[in-house]
Amino acid sequence: MNKRILIIEDEPDIARILKYAFAKENFLVRCEECGMSGIEAVKNFMPDVVLLDVMLPDISGFEVCKNLMKYKIPILMLTARNDIVDKILGLELGADDYITKPFDIREVITRVNVALRRIERIINKEEESEKIIIGDIIIIKKSREVYKNNELIKLKPKEYDLLLYMSENKNRVLSRDQILIKVWNYDFEGDWRTIDVHIRRLRQKLHCEELIETVFGIGYILKG
Incomplete structure (x- = not known):
């Protein structure tokens, strides 16, 4: 132009x-x-x-x-x-x-x-x-959009927040307590199962089971 x-x-x-x-x-x-x-x-x-x-x-x-x-x-x-x-x-x-x-x-x-x-x-x-790129996944922070292979992935607000937090701390083991505090804040009255449900949804929506690994007895790690 x-x-x-x-x-x-x-x-x-x-x-x-x-x-x-x-x-x-x-x-x-x-x-x-x-x-x-x-x-x-x-x-x-x-x-x-x-x-x-x-x-x-x-x-x-x-x-x-x-x-x-x-x-x-x-x-x-x-x-x-x-x-x-x-x-x-x-x-x-x-x-x-x-x-x-x-x-x-x-x-x-x-x-x-x-x-x-x-x-x-x-x-x-x-x-x-304003972008975080992990393999074929692109996270655009300004618009809160996530793309995989250039296709928009529709995430719910907390799913996006969870993915963003983990991507900003990729290759680090994050305990469930850390995730609850950072993503759901101190006032959240849920339990660890909420995190597990959101992790499962992210894996399904991103079609990438190996992206987020479970660290048994501790929490999760996003590999990138």
């Missing part, structure tokens, strides 16, 4: 050059010449990256940058000034990069692509941290 770039630049010639260059790179491009219209454009255009001029006719690019931080998209600031103080301020406000005019359009394209790759790596890393 084509990446979206929002260019907030009040100089028509520069905006036109940037628009042409990024359209040629298969970006979907939107240009705004004012800071406030740029802020509004982010809400409905939903860009993947923003090129932001520092000197705008209504509000400064620094104010725009500060406002756009909540959207967590990469921002590259453009300026005709080569003042180190301006660069530091922009970066401290959350800008990903700072490009001084006049610039080589090839460098701008490269820096935009680098910023996009960096944010994609961060997103991928965050998504991976």
